[in-house]
Amino acid sequence: MTLAKIVYASMTGNTEEIADIVAEAFENLDLEVEIDECSAVEASDFENADICVVATYTYGDGELPDEIVDFYEDLADVDLTGKIYGVCGSGDTFYDEFCKSVDDFDAQFAKTGATKGTEVVKVDLAAEDDDIVKLEEFAKNLAEKVNG
Ligand SMILES: Cc1cc2nc3c(=O)[nH]c(=O)nc-3n(C[C@H](O)[C@H](O)[C@H](O)COP(=O)(O)O)c2cc1C
Known part of the structure; x- marks a missing residue:
């Protein structure tokens, strides 16, 4: 089964909600999902994900x-060749x-050897309906890349 791993940083909840939207979109595409706050994981944990x-x-x-x-600094030293990556967030x-x-x-992931699966999604503060559509498309594009 394809494993999608999501790592997030969120202070006031907007980005956590974005991560949850992406997680739910992956689940609806029948992917296995792991979602973690960045302080709880290591960059090398991505080695187990697709x-x-x-x-x-x-x-x-x-x-x-x-x-x-x-996490950002360590990411550059992890070999993620053959994996698909995507970045999103709030500002x-x-x-x-x-x-x-x-x-x-996005630039740091490029150093890992992973393949960029979709364009970044930037959300202004909390995700609204049009952002949710973009985040669902983001997840769909990533899932499709794994299957070639
Ligand atoms: C002190 C401070 C500095 C910030 N600087 C930036 C910035 O440079 N660029 C940006 O896009 N957003 C900036 N933001 C906005 C946050 O990224 C935005 O509120 C975001 O939704 C927070 O996400 P969170 O709810 O997941 O913590 C800043 C917010 C604060 C409080």
Whole structure:
């Protein structure tokens, strides 16, 4: 069975909700899903998955959340060749560097040898109906990539 692993960082809940939406979409596609807060896992845990997803918010002035920095740094040293990845997250368009952490993880995953399965999804604060459609499409694109 295909395993999709989702790792998220969330301070006020928006990104956790995004991760839950993606998880539910994977489940509806009959995938096995693991979802973990980033402090509870290691980057190398992605080695057991077929689909690797990071969902993160952006903090400071376009900075990674503190709690996901170790995971981010370790990710570059993990070999994820043959796996599919996708990145999504929440930010606030009020800030100049909207959802920069999403782009940072997209670039970091590229160093692992994994294949990008779909475009990033950036959500302004909490996911609304149109975001949910995009997140479901995100999950569908990733699932389709695994099956060739
Ligand atoms: C101090 C502070 C700095 C922030 N900086 C950024 C930023 O640079 N870029 C951005 O897109 N969002 C920024 N945000 C907005 C958060 O990413 C946004 O509120 C997000 O929905 C939080 O996700 P969460 O509910 O999962 O914690 C910032 C929020 C705070 C409180």
